[in-house]
C-alpha cells in the first residue's frame with residue numbers, strides 16, 4: 001500500500017497549491033519520479049484513479065509521470081555512473097564508497113488547472 | 115470557463131510532511147517530551163527490547179508507547195502489562211506513519227505528563243524511512259538472523275537513523291553474522307550512526323543503550 005500513501009501526499013500538496021492560486025479544477029498533475037524511488041508506476045496510477053474520484057478539485061485530473069534516471073557518485077574516483085546498470089560498486093575503480101546522487105526523488109513538477 | 119493555467123510547483127511531495135514534523139518537534143520541546151521512532155523488520159525484537167527498556171527506565175522517566183503494528187494486539191497487551199500508558203495507532207492499512215498520523219496519536223495518548231514516548235513504527239525498512247514522523251531521534255533494530263548486508267540492501271533507513279541496535283547477539287555463534295562488516299557498511303551510509311549490539315533476551319549490552327537513551331531524553335527535556 002506504499003503507493004496509496006504517496007498519492008495522498010501528492011493530493012495534499014496539490015490542494016495547498018490550488019488554494020494559494022485560487023484554482024477550482026485541476027486537469028493534469030506532472031510528477032518527477034526517481035528511477036530508484038521504489039514507487040511502481042502502474043500501482044501509483046491505479047491508486048491515483050481511485051483516490052482522485054473522492055475529491056472535487058482533482059476528480060478529472062490525469063497523472064503524468066516523468067522518470068529521473070538514477071545516478072551514483074563514487075567518492076573514491078569522483079566519477080558518476082548509472083545506478084541501475086552497475087549497482088553500488090563503482091565500475092571504474094571497484095570502490096564501494098559510493099552514494100546515490102539522484103534517482104530517489106518524488107517531486108511534484110507542475111499542475112495544469114483553471 | 116476560466117483559462118487553463120500551468121503552475122510550476124517543483125517541490126518534493128514530502129515537503130509538507132517535513133514541515134509538519136518540524137512543528138511536532140517544536141511542540142514536544144515546549145512540553146518537555148522526547149519522541150523516539152523505533153523501526154525494524156517484523157520479528158527483529160522490537161517488543162522484547164521495548165519491554166526491557168521500559169523496565170530499566172520506568173523508575174526514572176515517565177514513559178508512553180504508541181503501537182503502529184498492524185496486528186499487534188498481543189504486543190499492546192504485553193506493553194500494557196509493564197504498567198506504562200499505551201495506545202494503538204490506526205494506520206488504515208498503510209505501510210508507514212506520517213507526521214499527521216503521529217500527531218493524532220500524540221494527542222490521543224496525551225503527552226503533558228510524559229518524559230518519553232516510544233513509537234513502534236510499522237514493520238518494514240523501506241516506507242517508514244521516507245516519512246519524518248516528528249520524532250526527536252530515530253532508531254532502527256537489526257537482528258542477527260537478518261544478516262549483516264542489510265545496510266547495503268536498504269541504504270535509506272541507515273541514513274535517516276541516529277541509532278542502530280543490533281539485537282539477538284546471543285545467537286551470533288549460530289549465524290554467519292559479521293559485526294565488524296555491519297559497522298563498516300552502516301558507517302559508510304551514515305558516519306554518525308551510534309551502534310549498540312544487544313541481546314534483549316539475556317540483557318547483554320542493554321545498559322549502554324538505555325543509558326544513551328536516558329541521556330538523550332534528559333538533554334532534550336532540560337535544555
Ligand SMILES: Nc1nc2c(ncn2[C@@H]2O[C@H](COP(=O)(O)OP(=O)(O)OP(=O)(O)O)[C@@H](O)[C@H]2O)c(=O)[nH]1
Nearest residue numbers: 156157158159160161162237281282285313314315
Ligand atoms: N535469541 C533471541 N531471541 C530474541 C531476542 N529478542 C527477541 N527475541 C525473540 O524474537 C521473537 C520476536 O520478538 P518480538 O519482540 O516479538 O519482535 P517484534 O519485532 O516486536 O515482532 P513483531 O511485532 O511481530 O514484528 C520472539 O520469539 C522473541 O522471544 C534476543 O535478543 N535473542
Ligand SMILES: [Mg+2]
Nearest residue numbers: 160161186189
Ligand atoms: Mg512487536
Ligand SMILES: [Zn+2]
Nearest residue numbers: 074077090093
Ligand atoms: Zn570509482
